[in-house]
Amino acid sequence: MKKIILIILLVSFGLSIKSFAQPGNRIKSLKIAIYTEELNLTSMEAQKFWPIFNEYESKLADLRNEMKNSKMQYKGKEGLSEKEAEAALDSYLNFKQNQLDLEKEYMLRLKAVIPVKKIISIPKAENRFKKALLTEIKKKGRP
Secondary structure, three states: OHHHHHHHHHHHHHHHHHHHHOHHHHHHHHHHHHHHHHHOOOHHHHHHHHHHHHHHHHHHHHHHHHHHHHHHOOOOOOOOOHHHHHHHHHHHHHHHHHHHHHHHHHHHHHHOOOOHHHHOOHHHHHHHHHHHHHHHHHHHOOO
16 A cells, blocks of 8 residues: 555656646746745635736736737837827726736726735735746846
């Protein structure tokens, strides 16, 4: 029985090391570790927090892609007309408003699953994650 448990543990450990070695998984593992530590999430809170937060980040990425695509139509245009410049500004302001609306929506959803004191630590966790990621990139050339 002890041998079976030992084998299962070794296989599990081997799989976790392999998945950590892949860049995307390393980044995700780093993010989870930093956010969980910075927010001081319990295991129960983490189970409720991560699905909501991952959904928020996915929608935020979609929003950023939309903005990137709308910027592409103005890229490389040296002499924008006043009308084109105004459309670009309106597009940017709409993006910023949508970003704020999305953040408000998800912070309210998170309020239902973790204490507000932990929610206000999210920007600090995000900054710490970005710094750690930049350090990792500088050190190894890629995350």
